[in-house]
Amino acid sequence: MRSLVRILALAGALAAAAALAGTGPPDEGTPYLQAVDRMRSIGLAEEKAHDFLARITAVGPRLTGSAQADRAVEVCLRMMEELGFDDVHPEPVTVVRWVRGTIEQAALIGSRGAGDVPLTVCALGGSVATPPEGLLAPVIEVRSFEELARRAREAEGKIVFYNRPMDRAQLDPFGAYGRAADQRVRGPAEAARYGAVGAVVRSLTFRVDDHPHTGVTQYDEGRARIPAAAVSTAGAELLSRRLKEDPTLRLKLRLDCRTEGPVASANVVGQITGRELPREVVLVGGHLDSWDLGTGAHDDGAGCAASIEALRLIKAAGLRPRRTIRAVLFMDEEFGGTGGRAYAAAPQRKGERHVFAAESDRGGFLPIGLAVGGGSREATERIRSFEDLFRPLGIQFIVPGGGGVDIGPIVERGAVPAAVILNSQTYFDVHHAALDVLSSVHPRELELQAVVLAALAYLVAQEGFGPGKP
Numbered sequence: 252m253r254s255l256v257r258i259l260a261l262a263g264a265l266a267a268a269a270a271l272a273g274t275g276p277p278d279e280g281t282p283y284l285q286a287v288d289r290m291r292s293i294g295l296a297e298e299k300a301h302d303f304l305a306r307i308t309a310v311g312p313r314l315t316g317s318a319q320a321d322r323a324v325e326v327c328l329r330m331m332e333e334l335g336f337d338d339v340h341p342e343p344v345t346v347v348r349w350v351r352g353t354i355e356q357a358a359l360i361g362s363r364g365a366g367d368v369p370l371t372v373c374a375l376g377g378s379v380a381t382p383p384e385g386l387l388a389p390v391i392e393v394r395s396f397e398e399l400a401r402r403a404r405e406a407e408g409k410i411v412f413y414n415r416p417m418d419r420a421q422l423d424p425f426g427a428y429g430r431a432a433d434q435r436v437r438g439p440a441e442a443a444r445y446g447a448v449g450a451v452v453r454s455l456t457f458r459v460d461d462h463p464h465t466g467v468t469q470y471d472e473g474r475a476r477i478p479a480a481a482v483s484t485a486g487a488e489l490l491s492r493r494l495k496e497d498p499t500l501r502l503k504l505r506l507d508c509r510t511e512g513p514v515a516s517a518n519v520v521g522q523i524t525g526r527e528l529p530r531e532v533v534l535v536g537g538h539l540d541s542w543d544l545g546t547g548a549h550d551d552g553a554g555c556a557a558s559i560e561a562l563r564l565i566k567a568a569g570l571r572p573r574r575t576i577r578a579v580l581f582m583d584e585e586f587g588g589t590g591g592r593a594y595a596a597a598p599q600r601k602g603e604r605h606v607f608a609a610e611s612d613r614g615g616f617l618p619i620g621l622a623v624g625g626g627s628r629e630a631t632e633r634i635r636s637f638e639d640l641f642r643p644l645g646i647q648f649i650v651p652g653g654g655g656v657d658i659g660p661i662v663e664r665g666a667v668p669a670a671v672i673l674n675s676q677t678y679f680d681v682h683h684a685a686l687d688v689l690s691s692v693h694p695r696e697l698e699l700q701a702v703v704l705a706a707l708a709y710l711v712a713q714e715g716f717g718p719g720k721p
Contacts, residue, residue: 283713287640287706289568294702300560301694303330304615307552308689312543315586316348316514323539324517327555327580331521334563336578338524341517344593346583348514349377351543352507357451357480359493360387360501367503368493370486373544374508375435375452376467376586378479385505386410386449386478392494396433396441407446410502412494413438414453414487417679424457424679425613431455432466439479440471449504450479453487456679461485464683465542467586478506518590520599522577523562525712531574533712534608534666535561535704538584538657545687549678553615553697555580557671560701565709572712574606581657584612588656595660605666607711609704610655613673614682615692618645618703620672622652630667630716637710644703648672667716671703 294300307313310322324341331339351374359368392412393399399406413434421427432455439450454464463483470476482490493500519539525531537554541547558578565576581590594600621641624630631651638649654668662668681687 283637283640283710286568286570286709290564290705291644291702293567294560294564294698294705295695298694298698299563300556300697300701301692303559304548304552304556304692304697305689306330307555308546308548312546313539313541314349314543315540315583316346316516317543320516320540320582324519324582327519327539327559330559331519331578334559335566336521336523336562339521342520342594342597342599344516344518344582344590345513346516346589347586348511349586350509350511352380352509354505354507355480356385356505357482358503359490360503361493361497368489370490371461371463371483372451372480372486372504373463373465374506375439375479375481376465376542377470377510378439378468378506378508379476380508381449381478381504381506385503387501387503388448390490390494390500390502392491396437399441399445403445406442409447410449410451410504411438411442411447412451412490414491416453416484417455417457419457424675427457428455428679435466435481436469439468439477440474443470443475443477447477449477451502451504452479452481454481454484454684456484456682456684458680459484459488462684462686465544466683478504480504480506516582518582518594519580520577521562522575523565523572525574525576526571527573528715529575530603531715532603532605533574533576533708534579534605534658534661535576535611535708536579536581536657537611538582538590539580540582540585542585542683542687544683544685545681546689547687548689548692549614549681549687550683551584551612553692553700554611557611557615557697557701557704560698561705561708564701564705570709572709574712574715576708576712584656588659591657591660594657595664605661605664606716607669608658608661608666609653609669609671609707610658611671611700611704612655613670613675614678615697615700616673616675616678617696618671618700619674620648620650621646621669621703621707622650622672623667623669624651625654625662625668626651627667640706640710641703644706645699646703669707671700671707673700
């Protein structure tokens with residue numbers, strides 16, 4: 252009997268896969284199969300997501316508050332209008348403008364006759380500048396805040412060098428990143444607490460190369476703000492070796508970055524208005540701002556392009572969702588999430604109910620899973636009941652989770668969070684680095700992400716998450 256059950260289950264799965272592949276009729280009891288198949292066929296044949304990404308990245312790096320970020324807003328508004336989306340408009344966001352400057356230099360100054368050795372560094376986002384002539388000080392190497400606290404007296408008057416690598420033994424790259432990112436985000440503030448004059452942080456990547464990775468750092472109010480830079484992993488290895496050979500080694504650091512006053516920016520919004528419940532919203536989105544060493548192709552031009560393409564695929568397939576499906580390209584995820592908060596508080600939200608929100612901020616890689624529902628297993632199981640729609644698209648699992656900085660405020664108001672999980676094993680090779688450019692994103696992988704996002708958004712727009720549902 253068990254063998255018969257397995258055979259029947261396998262036959263059902265194969266029938267669903269055949270229908271989605273266009274090789275057989277869809278199951279009459281699953282009305283979404285034909286819709287998903289049309290979106291898949293259109294998407295893979297045309298690969299428009301990569302075209303949209305090319306237009307976004309063509310403006311250059313989109314650092315929050317920059318002229319390039321402003322141009323990206325204009326480009327995306329124009330794209331959405333060209334595609335015939337409904338209610339295309341910008342929504343204002345006030346952001347802080349940080350400028351990297353033109354000087355990012357570091358060198359090891361030895362005391363044992365060796366010549367000066369340059370290191371490849373970049374300023375951390377939000378860092379203050381060094382004095383114009385640079386900062387010259389001894390170095391203390393630590394692996395944790397606990398070690399720094401134990402050696403607090405040694406840190407005074409020195410540059411603190413945080414050298415904790417991302418753990419390569421961790422299967423989940425984002426988990427490894429999360430366990431190492433505190434030294435970049437909080438490291439300079441912690442160093443200043445003990446009287447350090449500067450901070451240098453090992454770049455957050457598994458690879459050992461000479462490409463530094465930037466990212467935001469946060470200072471404490473009322474405490475000294477010290478210059479902070481990321482050093483390439485190859486430079487970190489060299490600095491660590493040289494410190495063992497010569498503990499009196501000094502580091503010279505020069506940065507001319509600065510923070511300017513608040514400036515006006517905008518989120519970009521466009522939608523397919525629901526035919527029956529237009530005030531119930533299914534949101535898909537990414538963040539339009541990026542770091543400035545590359546052009547932010549994976550982080551997060553890809554999420555923006557996939558969100559635009561998801562709506563285009565729904566329209567191109569001739570589908571008219573019951574609820575509104577909205578693409579939101581958020582500004583200022585990297586420097587504090589003001590775009591997400593501004594969106595949630597905007598007057599346009601009056602009378603709206605966001606039933607679902609999916610943020611794409613894991614790069615432009617191949618989709619392998621879905622995270623849905625946050626901590627609500629009921630919501631996860633609701634989407635799992637449709638797993639036959641997603642399995643032929645490469646989705647291998649559906650688990651609780653989802654969310655993101657930008658959709659957090661909407662989730663707090665009741666939206667069910669979600670995210671497409673990607674094969675992101677190489678994401679941190681390029682994350683926040685000069686390597687994050689258009690050529691690093693594969694058109695077919697990005698298109699598949701958009702197809703999965705379109706299928707998920709359309710399914711939820713039809714089914715909803717109302718009373719009696721997750």
